[in-house]
Structure formats: C-alpha cells, structure tokens
Amino acid sequence: MAAAALKNTKETIAMRVVDALRDDIITMALKPGDVISESDIAGRYGVSRQPVREAFIRLAQQGLLLIRPKRATVVKKISPVGVRQSRFIRESIEVEIIRRVAGQPSDDAANVLTKLIADQEAASDAGDSRRFHTLDELFHRTLARLAGVEYAWQLIDDHKMQLDRVRYLTLGVSSTQRAIAEHKQIVEAVAKADPMAAETAMRAHLARAELLLNQTISDFPDYFE
Amino acid sequence: MAAAALKNTKETIAMRVVDALRDDIITMALKPGDVISESDIAGRYGVSRQPVREAFIRLAQQGLLLIRPKRATVVKKISPVGVRQSRFIRESIEVEIIRRVAGQPSDDAANVLTKLIADQEAASDAGDSRRFHTLDELFHRTLARLAGVEYAWQLIDDHKMQLDRVRYLTLGVSSTQRAIAEHKQIVEAVAKADPMAAETAMRAHLARAELLLNQTISDFPDYFE
DNA sequence: TTCCCCATCCTTCCATACAAGAATGGCATT
DNA sequence: AATGCCATTCTTGTATGGAAGGATGGGGAA
Numbered sequence: 001m002a003a004a005a006l007k008n009t010k011e012t013i014a015m016r017v018v019d020a021l022r023d024d025i026i027t028m029a030l031k032p033g034d035v036i037s038e039s040d041i042a043g044r045y046g047v048s049r050q051p052v053r054e055a056f057i058r059l060a061q062q063g064l065l066l067i068r069p070k071r072a073t074v075v076k077k078i079s080p081v082g083v084r085q086s087r088f089i090r091e092s093i094e095v096e097i098i099r100r101v102a103g104q105p106s107d108d109a110a111n112v113l114t115k116l117i118a119d120q121e122a123a124s125d126a127g128d129s130r131r132f133h134t135l136d137e138l139f140h141r142t143l144a145r146l147a148g149v150e151y152a153w154q155l156i157d158d159h160k161m162q163l164d165r166v167r168y169l170t171l172g173v174s175s176t177q178r179a180i181a182e183h184k185q186i187v188e189a190v191a192k193a194d195p196m197a198a199e200t201a202m203r204a205h206l207a208r209a210e211l212l213l214n215q216t217i218s219d220f221p222d223y224f225e
Numbered sequence: 226m227a228a229a230a231l232k233n234t235k236e237t238i239a240m241r242v243v244d245a246l247r248d249d250i251i252t253m254a255l256k257p258g259d260v261i262s263e264s265d266i267a268g269r270y271g272v273s274r275q276p277v278r279e280a281f282i283r284l285a286q287q288g289l290l291l292i293r294p295k296r297a298t299v300v301k302k303i304s305p306v307g308v309r310q311s312r313f314i315r316e317s318i319e320v321e322i323i324r325r326v327a328g329q330p331s332d333d334a335a336n337v338l339t340k341l342i343a344d345q346e347a348a349s350d351a352g353d354s355r356r357f358h359t360l361d362e363l364f365h366r367t368l369a370r371l372a373g374v375e376y377a378w379q380l381i382d383d384h385k386m387q388l389d390r391v392r393y394l395t396l397g398v399s400s401t402q403r404a405i406a407e408h409k410q411i412v413e414a415v416a417k418a419d420p421m422a423a424e425t426a427m428r429a430h431l432a433r434a435e436l437l438l439n440q441t442i443s444d445f446p447d448y449f450e
Numbered sequence: 451t452t453c454c455c456c457a458t459c460c461t462t463c464c465a466t467a468c469a470a471g472a473a474t475g476g477c478a479t480t
Numbered sequence: 481a482a483t484g485c486c487a488t489t490c491t492t493g494t495a496t497g498g499a500a501g502g503a504t505g506g507g508g509a510a
C-alpha cells in the first residue's frame with residue numbers, strides 16, 4: 001500500500017483516518033491478523049500518532065481492531081459465532097421490515113426498488129463488485145426506509161461490518177447474479193402485496209449467507225478465529 | 226461531586242475513567258444535557274486530559290456522550306425513538322431466549338432462577354434499588370446463558386444502556402415488587418416447560434417498559450430529546 | 451543440548467504544549 | 481437604544497516527548 005491520500009471529506013483528521021482504515025479492513029486490504037502500529041499508520045498517512053490512536057480506539061469499539069495494551073494492535077480475525085449472531089439479529093429485523101413493506105404496498109416502493117435492481121445488474125455486468133456491494137446495501141436500507149424504521153437499520157449497521165468482510169471475500173459474478181435474482185423475487189412479492197411470500201424470499205436471501213460463511217471459512221481459515 | 230477516587234480495577238487510566246463516567250451517567254449523577262469538558266473531568270480525577278479524552282471517545286461511540294468538535298461535550302439526552310428501537314430488538318431476542326429455555330427445561334435452571342428472585346426480594350425489602358437493578362440484569366443475563374446465547378446478550382448490552390437510564394429514573398419499591406411478580410410468572414412457566422406461557426409472560430414484562438417510558442418523559446421532559 | 455536470564459527493541463499509554471474553531475460579552479458605531 | 485464588530489476565553493484537535501510494560505533474541509550456565 002503506497003502513500004495513500006486521505007479524502008478530505010470529514011472534519012477532523014481522526015475521522016478521515018477512521019474512514020480510510022475501515023475501508024481498508026472491509027475490503028481486505030488489511031487482512032485479519034495483520035499487525036499495525038500507531039507510528040506505522042501515522043507515517044503512512046503523513047499525520048501524527050495522536051489522531052491515528054483515536055482512530056484505533058473507535059475501530060476497536062466497532063470490533064474491527066483488537067488493541068492489546070502495551071503489546072500491539074491487530075486487525076481482528078472474523079468470529080464465526082459473531083457473524084452468525086449478527087445474521088440472527090439482522091434476519092429478525094429484516095423479516096419484520098419486509099412484512100411491513102409488503103403489507104402496505106405502494107407503486108412508489110416498487111418503482112424505486114426496480115430501479116435499484118437495474119443499477120445492480122449494470123454493476124454486475126460491468127464486473128464492478130465494489131459498486132454492486134454498495135448498491136446491495138442501499139437496497140436493504142431502502143427497504144428499511146420504506147418500512148419507516150430506518151433508525152433500526154442504523155442499529156444493525158455496526159454489526160453488519162463483520163458480515164461485510166465475509167461478503168467481500170465471496171463477491172464474484174455468479175453470486176452477484178444470484179443475489180439479483182433473489183432481490184427480484186422480493187420485489188415481486190412486494191408488488192403483489194404478499195407478505196408471506198416476501199418473508200419467505202427474504203429468509204431465503206439471507207440464508208444463503210450461511211452457506212457462503214461456511215464456504216469462506218474453509219477457503220480462508222487464517223482469517224477466522 | 227467530590228474528589229472521586231478511581232477504582233483500581235482496570236488496566237489503564239482511560240478504562241477506569243470510562244467506567245467511572247458511565248456509572249455516573251447511568252445513575253444520573255451526570256444528567257442528560259450536562260456539559261462537561263476534558264480538563265474539567267481531568268482535574269476532578271487528578272489525571273491528564275489525554276485518558277479523559279479517550280474515555281469521551283469511547284462513551285460517545287456508546288451513545289452516552291455527544292462530542293461537538295471545537296465546541297463542547299455534553300451528556301446525550303435520551304432519545305425516545307432510540308429507546309423504543311432498543312426495546313424492539315431486545316424483545317425479539319429475549320422472546321426467542323425464553324422459548325428455548327422453557328422448551329428445554331431443567332431443574333437446575335428453575336433452581337438458579339428461583340434463587341435470584343429471592344435475592345431480588347431481599348434487595349427490594351431493604352430498599353436497595355441499586356442492588357435490585359444489578360440483580361434484575363443478572364436475571365435476564367442468566368436466561369440468555371441458560372439458552373446458550375450469552376453472546377447475543379452482549380450484543381444488546383450497548384443498546385441497553387439508554388434504557389438503563391430510564392429505569393434508574395423510575396426505580397421505586399412499587400415497581401420493583403411488580404417486576405419481581407413478573408419474574409416469578411416467567412420462572413413458573415419455565416418450570417412447567419410451557420414455552421407459550423413463558424413468551425406471554427416475557428412480553429408482558431418487557432411491555433411495561435413502554436408505560437414507564439411515557440411516564441418518565443412527562444416527569445423529566447428536560448432529559449429527553 | 452537445553453534452559454534461564456537479561457539487554458534491547460518494540461509497542462501502547464500518558465503528560466504537556468500549542469493550534470484552531472466557536473461562543474461570549476463589551477464596546478464602538480449608527 | 482439597537483446593532484454589528486472584535487477581543488477574550490472558553491472548547492476540542494493535533495503534535496511530540498518520554499514512561500512503562502511486554503516480546504524477542506542472544507549469551508551464558510547447567
């Protein structure tokens with residue numbers, strides 16, 4: 001990793017370091033188990049140790065770093081049990097969400113969701129898995145907004161980061177296309193105002209993450225606890 | 226608040242400051258809306274600004290403080306919508322937990338829970354609402370352990386702090402005795418291995434928090450957003 | 451050969467000084 | 481009297497130096 005300029009988007013240097021490091025961790029540029037140090041990152045970004053240290057603290061609280069006092073700071077390995085717990089929480093919330101959306105249908109909702117799927121197909125065809133990832137997240141967040149519980153989505157956003165790392169390891173054309181197909185099923189159920197079908201489609205969509213997790217654990221055993 | 230010695234329980238000074246401040250916030254010694262500053266707290270505990278600053282960062286991420294860059298740091302007011310969201314998440318998890326516990330009953334479980342309730346009655350009779358609060362939390366955490374999902378309890382622990390502040394405002398003899406009665410109903414259902422009754426009792430127990438929240442908002446409007 | 455001790459080199463942690471943005475209140479101006 | 485400007489004084493943000501604990505590897509002793 002080279003010089004790496006910090007994007008000038010946030011107020012403080014510490015915030016920018018947080019964003020940069022989190023991005024590196026989720027995209028696996030920094031791999032689970034990697035050891036980093038304050039001075040290392042500080043030198044890499046051309047800032048002092050202080051804002052880097054504060055960034056470490058924030059990321060540690062988000063479960064992405066593990067600070068071992070007086071020893072070292074390492075990129076936290078992915079905890080399979082933690083991922084499953086996050087998924088459990090996410091599923092119960094998203095199922096409740098899709099019930100509400102399908103129970104109170106609107107043309108608006110169907111249109112917005114259909115538009116999002118079209119964008120996802122474009123990203124998938126272009127092989128831009130990074131963009132697909134962003135759009136997939138937007139799809140689920142939009143569902144939460146349509147259900148009037150966008151705040152709940154923010155609550156699970158932290159826990160979702162662990163899962164995001166797994167997803168990044170597994171993103172390929174085949175899986176993106178399957179995800180798009182599942183998204184279509186969900187939207188169809190919403191358009192038909194069929195909550196039961198919507199719930200079933202959503203559970204199937206999320207359940208696939210379990211298979212991906214097991215597959216990923218065997219493919220990258222070093223990244224897991 | 227006077228000199229205030231930091232308990233010598235944790236490794237670093239910053240950790241001790243975190244524990245001390247969180248305790249002050251949850252017990253309402255520091256009230257929502259109170260303005261604090263790094264040098265203020267640093268002087269109060271006889272440490273430098275640095276560990277206090279790091280404590281602020283941690284508590285801000287936990288939603289207890291609001292850091293306004295270059296302006297000030299304030300004890301965050303309680304967000305009613307946030308409390309309700311936390312309750313929603315907690316209810317879905319605890320209902321799942323109580324189902325499992327009641328579905329796989331054991332004498333051991335009933336004994337442990339009965340013992341905990343006895344302790345709660347002692348604390349209630351003694352008027353020690355602080356100790357009752359601790360025991361109440363232990364009761365729910367024990368249920369999670371008996372269901373084999375203690376990890377899930379940790380996930381909701383952060384969000385629970387907001388609710389804890391509300392509870393601290395409402396702790397009185399009457400409400401503790403009612404809580405104890407509800408705990409007994411839950412344990413009875415577990416002893417009878419009746420998941421449906423257990424779920425009903427748990428939902429009723431948690432639903433009371435909604436009434437308490439509304440009551441508390443009218444009693445202490447300044448503490449809420 | 452094996453094991454223990456210790457010098458050395460890391461790391462994070464803490465203290466302090468300074469920088470910079472924001473609020474406040476007084477003063478000058480209109 | 482009302483209003484706008486500006487110095488003062490708060491706040492948090494950043495930089496840097498040193499302190500303290502842990503890891504590591506080499507050398508000596510058994």
